[in-house]
Amino acid sequence: MMEDRSRGEVWVFAEQEDGRLSDVPRELLGKGRALADRLGVPLAAVLMGDRVEGLAATLFAAGADKVHLVEDPALAVFRGKAYRHAFVRLIRDCAPQIVIFGATHMGRDLAPAVASELRCGLTADCTDLQIGDYVDPKTKEEFKNVLLQIRPAFGGNIIATIVNARNWPQMATVREGVMKPLDPQPGRTGELVRHAAGLDGVEIPVEVVEIIRRQSTVNLKGSRIIVCGGAGVGSKENFRLLHDLAAVLGGAVGGSRAAVDLGYCEHERQIGQTGVTVRPALMISCGVSGAVQHLAGMQDSAKIIAINTDRDAPIFKVAHYGIVGDLNVVVPKLIKAIKQKGA
């Protein structure tokens, strides 16, 4: 190691858009809290933007001990170079040992650029982070309490644990929806530290002309019940049936990558490693074969009902209830039974 940063803080990038935080910073703080406690160091959130100080309270309530606040009109809208510049300066000034970003569009734009400038390691799309020891197999050098960065690779067929033990800080992006936020503790406070962005004289080669926000009608992450369809649904028309089932249960409809690729449902409904990660109370999986990359995004659901004509489909390996049969027969029976029981 170049220097000892074992007392450095654990940082979480608290991304905001239009002065609003998504769920991601709270999820990251949930995991960050565990890492910081294990290391016995403070957990800090990095909040950047223009007039966003008001968001600090939410971050303290979500587990942050500290908020590093960088406000500048040039940071009002996310622009890679401006954010990178401010972030790199902050890391150089404060020397954190770990920096975690959400694997969102913003995080996946910013984090690689920051790592590139600092010439440090970055592991993308982690599904878990732990603290542990690492011995370099070649040099037998031992590293204590490093960040173990766990991620699926190779289309989800393998799970790799990555370390970057020799360069500070250790950086990772974390998939959305994977980490659990803590229950908010209203009134919990912490230390607010203001920093300058240091952007005077820095040319930013991008002007944001227009942003059209997507009016998302789908909220998979927030749904207690999800009905998910795969290629086995067979057609867009048959997918209606899944919407009908979701409607009687007050749930949402999702799809596997195959269902999205076949045009049965919209991309924003995609569940899996390349879509949304969900863990509803009930997942009803219809005509989904169960590719590893799909299972990675739903196998932590509290209860899984799998409906498939193929008894050998991998989806049954993660199911709690299995129904071997045609979903066009089974789903109407489910709808009927739910209506009769008045659920």
Next chain:
Amino acid sequence: MATDTNKSGRSGGYTSVVCIKQVPDTKQVTGEAMKADGTINRAALPAIFNPEDRNALEAALSVRDRCGGKVIALAMGLPAACAILREALMCGADEAYLVTDRKAAGSDTLATSYILSQAVRRFNPDLVFCGRQAIDGDTAQTGPQIAEKLGYAAITYLEKLEMDGDWAIATRDIGTGIETDRVKLPALFTVTEKFGDLRPYEMRRVMKYKKAKAPVENGGAAPEGAAAIGQLSCDDIGCDPARCGFAGSPTSVHRIVSVVLAGGDYKEVAATDEGINGLIGELIADHTIG
């Protein structure tokens, strides 16, 4: 191509470099591709042109169609990666180069982006295009890191591109919506599938390039004729060896576990009215629904 009168472009058009990668087709991981010990037999997987790099090539070709200039395809990897460079030439790339060097072995995204940025520098392009991510690692890091090293503007998740002199008008997906940016050149773009499919091969170009080779595929000798793939070593592009391969890679793989699905321990419910009524009854009783 009437570039002088094309107000969206500029005189002489634009030089584009497209970074492409040959990857194992991870969508085809089947029983045969898994070894007895549960690890993946990469040799059993077909090696393909990374899907979003095809979209990136299309982006570069579409700029050349409209504004003139040239398109250079660049790959880093083993000599086998020449296969995708030939594909790029057959689809319309003007030149193709392979960076191949033992010193590059074991490069993580930081070292890879360093080596590629050194190669890109040679061509001093106005535009660089990369696929958003490669399907073997799914990291989406190499593109933004190349841009940082070159000092180029970086635009990720590109869906649409128009040129306006020394500026580009880029439409990108920001996850929560769609953003339009005005970007000063030079710039690097990472391209998603939404940009549109790569055009098919041109027959004329297939005849011309199907036998194009890099020296490494030709016993080390420069292939005869114009239809050749350029070859670059780390030394050729002025790489610092300490920043290449294992030496230049801060990350290391600590362990790998293949995903083995356990279980199969589910309760089978009959696809009958009785079976399904019973299931719904259970779910209501334990408050999962209702």
